Amino acid sequence: MSSESRILLVDDEPMVLSSLSRLFEDDYVVFTANGGAQALDIVRREPIKVIISDQRMPGMLGHEVLRQVKQISPNTVRMLLTGYSDLDAIISSVNAGEIFRYINKPWKADNLCNLVRLGVQIYDRIAQLQAKEQAKAEALKTSSRIHIEVEEKHGSVLFVDYDENEVKRLVEKFSKSFDVSGATSVDEAFKELAKRPVSVVVSNVNFADVDGIGFLNAIRQEYPQVVTVILTEVKDATLAVRSINELSVFKYLVKPASDDVIGKTLSEAVEKNKLYAKAPSTNVRQTAETIAPEIVAPKVEESALRLRLRAAQALLSKTNLRNES
Amino acid sequence: MLIAHVGDVSNLVLDPDIDSYYMMDGVIFRIPLLVQKISQARDLGRRIALGDALSSDKLAELIFVLPGIVENAFDGIKLGVAKAYGFKNVYGAPNVKDLINQEYDMFVGAIGAFLAQTKPIRAVALDSAFNAKRYVEAGNVALSALKKLYAAEAKALDALLVARINALTFQKRLMQFGVPLLWLAVIYLLIGFYRSVMKTVNSLDEISKKLVRGDTEEKVKLDAKDELAKVGASFNVIGQALVQRNKDLEENKKKLEDSLRLLEESYKKLEESNARIQEQQTQLIQSEKMASLGQMVAGIAHEVNTPLGFVRNNIEVLEKSQRRLLDVLERYRDLRDALINGQLDELEAKLLGIVEASKKIDSSNFSEKIRALIAESLDGIDRIQQLVIVLKNFSRLDEASFKETDLNQGIESTLKIAHNLVKYKAEVIKDFAPDMQVECFPARMNQVFLNIITNAVQAIEGQGHIWIKTYKEDGMAVVKIRDDGRGIPKENLKKIFEPFFTTKEVGQGTGLGLSIVYKIIEQHRGTITVQSEVGKGTEFTIKIPVKQSQELASPASTLAFN
Structure with a gap:
């Protein structure tokens, strides 16, 4: 299953892309993009399970790319590669719920592999849960007409x-x-x-x-x-x-x-x-x-x-x- | 004479000054009344004693009216006498008390007795002849006492009047002899007055002299009580004011001295804080340099991080690949040993193992991958090395004097330093003249370029362009750096080279960047000008001489930003 999993790497630096590709190519179907626009194209086309994007790129910053990826494909697990701590961008990206994980440069290959593996598993698990929930919701819809609205107190x-x-x-x-x-x-x-x-x-x-x-x-x-x-x-x-x-x-x-x-x-x-x-x-x-x-x-x-x-x-x-x- | 006088009531009462008429009042009005009323009562008493039957009117008069009148009159006399006793020395007259005392005591006793006698009659019985008789006797005693008092009072009145007449006579004499005496007195007073005036004037003179010397608090002695006195008083006021002024002046002088001392102290403090400010300014310039250095370092760090990241990653991938290679190698070794030792039963399994393990490394892809990993890693390391060279070129720490340098190269290495900053914001369009050899401080000129390029990047909103042009013209090297950023408003254009002028938020910039640029260009005997239009962009034009004159060749002392 994992060999069919698609992951996407986004960086404006070709050397980084090729290096990361080689790290993952044995285990995943790896897509690469040299910038935000290209990345979004791929996400629209392919069911990407995990995306890793560099933060600093010309044109579109990484967290912005991830924000748009979230809209296109909400289940894609999003990770941001940062070599440069841009405080305001980080805090705003935290609050926009764009990112599952921050990865600091220079990264460790083993850690990155583990994280991607985890990301793929999360993606699959969520898909499973969603299917179950949907089935349950369907069943509920058909089985009972009476919708019991439990008026909960405010949280x-x-x-x-x-x-x-x-x-x-x-x-x-x-x-x-x-x-x-x-x-x-x-x-x-x-x-x-x-x-x-x-x-x-x-x-x-x-x-x-x-x-x-x-x-x-x-x-x-x-x-x-x-x-x-x-x-x-x-x-x-x-x-x-x-x-x-x-x-x-x-x-x-x-x-x-x-x-x-x-x-x-x-x-x-x-x-x-x-x-x-x-x-x-x-x-x-x-x-x-x-x-x-x-x-x-x-x-x-x-x-x-x-x-x-x-x-x-x-x-x-x-x-x-x-x-x- | 006296009686006649006494009879002449109007004459006496008219003189309000003479208090002794109170007594007269007692005598003149009360005594005749008393005599009359007591006589009346005695006569009525006598008639009762003789056996007369009195009419009820008469009886009522005797019992109720007469004693009341007697009592009233008695009180009036007592009051008058008491007052007369209080008088003293009326024009040398004898004391009234001495004159009437004996008679008065008798009178009081007699009237008292009379009233006492009449009381039981009033209280008990009217028809008792015995009582009536006592009544009459008491009346007689009272009457004789009254007569005596009357005489004594008359005598006293007489004495008083004599005294008054004497006084009047004296006044008359005084008028006769007194007027010339009065004139004498006036002359005497005038002389005295003159003297007193002269004294006052002298005192004025003397004190004013002292006042002029400023050593007195004395006042003019004032004997006179006239205009001059007023003058003196005013003089005193003025004098005291002067003295006060003098005191105030003294105080002011002291205060001035104090303020002077304070001034000296604060001047000293000012000098100290000036020194401190200068020190802080140096520190600020230092921190500005550190800030731009920090920015540079952050940029470099990012630049280094990227190749470092993939080189490290490549090595880890290589390590993984090497592990696979070693695994296959190990299996081959194992197979070889088995062959040598003739352990043929396991050969097939071992061969299968080798085939399985070799699957991933047998592909042409694998060797290509290893080759690429190594090549790219070397490339990455080259990039790091390049960065180090650029850093070295940029700082040119080994060159502390004017050196013939290629400005183009300086700009290039600056752009590399600022690459991280520039690449996400602007496209750099270079138009360099081929020969830009210039005598300058390379490191400082690089600082100039970095500052201006950094500002250009910061002025660009979104994506923009930076044009850099170099050429030579009339012995000057010209560098033009233009951007299409937001531009500088006219009112700020004049101030941009001033130290501490900044439009950035507090903490974002010290406002020293361009002032340092200005200083550096000044040190190169060059000029820097700026043209800007809001919304269109800004262009800095730097001109420095291609050759620096000789006397500037030893610059250490003239350079503040060393």
């Missing part, structure tokens, strides 16, 4: 920030539109999460003692359907790249963000959460984790965080039992 949102006033403000501001709670520390957040189902976590990543991405990742692993939004004053390319590569964050908002932007993001995130529940195929991250946990393996620190999270859960269930008895 539940957890704000996490070290700044107590900020949390208080956000909770007050959005308590009308969403079911909100707040936490000013990692442990507090874990307790909140154990108390009730949360659909969206809006968190800073700039904590004194804990790696923010690791913290969010721990949450993601325990509650795969939680949609994560980063709201931080740290505008940092490495962090943005990590937020995608390690976390598949939904949005990366840089403070000061207007309440309008936050509100809009929350609505979108809640929708996303509902979509995850309805159609798990859309949760690319979770799919990736089920296929290749070694590539998105939790770090040591994350494991420690998960232990803390579980401890919070255990503590809470114990107190609940006590209260009930």
Whole structure:
């Protein structure tokens, strides 16, 4: 199956294209394009499973190419090769949901091979899930005329920030539109999460003692359907790249963000959460984790965080039992 | 005389100055009334005592009216006498108290007794002859006391009047003898006044002299109370004002000295901060250089990263291929050993293994692939080497003096340095004259080109063009760099070579780039001009002499941007 898989490489540098082609030619059907226009042509023509594009190219920048690829072929797993950290472009590409993975130049051939293999698997798995979901939807349509509309309450949102006033403000501001709670520390957040189902976590990543991405990742692993939004004053390319590569964050908002932007993001995130529940195929991250946990393996620190999270859960269930008895 | 006087009531009452008439009031109005009323009461008492039956009117008068009147009049007299006792030395008259004291005591006692006698009658019985008789007796005593008091008062009044007459007489005499005396007094006063004026004037004079010297706070001694006094007073005011002014001046002087000291201090601080600013400016220029260096380095890093990326990738692919080759080789070795050792039973399996393992390396594609991988890797390494050479050419660190250099080459190496920046934004169109050998600082000229090309790239929105033209003209080398970017507004055109002028956001540029360019061209005794039109583009024209004159040949001291 894998030998039939088509992948597309995009770079304005022919030497890079030929080099990468040779890396993949034994295992995949490799297409190459020297720029955005050519790449989009190929994507329209061929069912491309994985696309790797250089960021810096004349004419169309890589993230723009990937953005358009997403529209043409939403299931194509998109990876961006960057040798040059263009912060604003990275953050905007994070928020546009264009990219599955950032790859830094110079890359390591083995890693790249693994990532492409994973990408292909994700593509196949998602196609499978989608087929199943579609069949289920069809069956539902024909079997029952009565459509039960479960009027769900607005999504539940957890704000996490070290700044107590900020949390208080956000909770007050959005308590009308969403079911909100707040936490000013990692442990507090874990307790909140154990108390009730949360659909969206809006968190800073700039904590004194804990790696923010690791913290969010721990949450993601325990509650795969939680949609994560980063709201931080740290505008940092490495962090943005990590937020995608390690976390598949939904949005990366840089403070000061207007309440309008936050509100809009929350609505979108809640929708996303509902979509995850309805159609798990859309949760690319979770799919990736089920296929290749070694590539998105939790770090040591994350494991420690998960232990803390579980401890919070255990503590809470114990107190609940006590209260009930 | 006295009685007559007393009788003449109007005369006495008219004189309001003489307070002693209070007493007169007591005497003149109350005593006759008292005498009359007490006599009336005594007579009525006598009639009762004689057995007369009084009419009810008379009886009521005796019981209620008369004692009330007596009591009233008694109080009036007491009040008058009390006041008269308070008077002192009325024109040398004897004290009223001394004159009437004895009689007054008697009078008070008698009237008191009378009223006391009449009380039981009023309270108990009217028809008791005994009571009536006592009534009459008390009346008699009171009347005789009244007479005596009357006499004493008359005597006192007499004395008072005598004293008054004496006083009037004295006044009359005073008028007779007093007027000449008054004149004398006036003359005396005038002399005194003159003296006092002179004293005031002298004092004025003296103090003004002191004031002029500025060493007094004295005031003019003021004896007189006239216009001169006013003058003196004004003088005093002026004097005090002067003294105050003097004080103020002193204070101002002190303040001035203080400010001078402060000024000196702040001048010193200013000098210090000036030095600091100069230092910071040097640092800024340095940081501008570092910033452009940083930009350059980032560009170079990207340029290096690309060949590095594929060379590394190629080597990894080669490694994979080599592993396959080694695998086949190993199998062949294995087969050979088996043949040598005569282990023929496994030959077929081993051969099949070799065939399988060789599948991927047997194709013509494989050797072609290896050849290409090696060739492309070498190419990549060449590119990295080229970049290093360009960097070396660009910086020309080994050349610290004017050198005959090909400007075209300088521009070329600059373009290579800026390649990463330029290639995504602009097409470069070169029009170079063949011979552009020029005496210059190659590294600095390259900095000029890099600065202007960088600005051109930044001015281009989307995709654009950069035209670079070189030629020689009248002993000058000319470089024209034109772009079709957004252009510079007229109001900014004059300022672009000024240090710190920038239209970029804070943190984006120091605004020193073009000022450094200007300095460098100045050091080459050249000119740099700019033409720009908003929306059309900008053209920089650089002219430097082909040959630098001799005295500039040792430039180290004149170059600030070394």
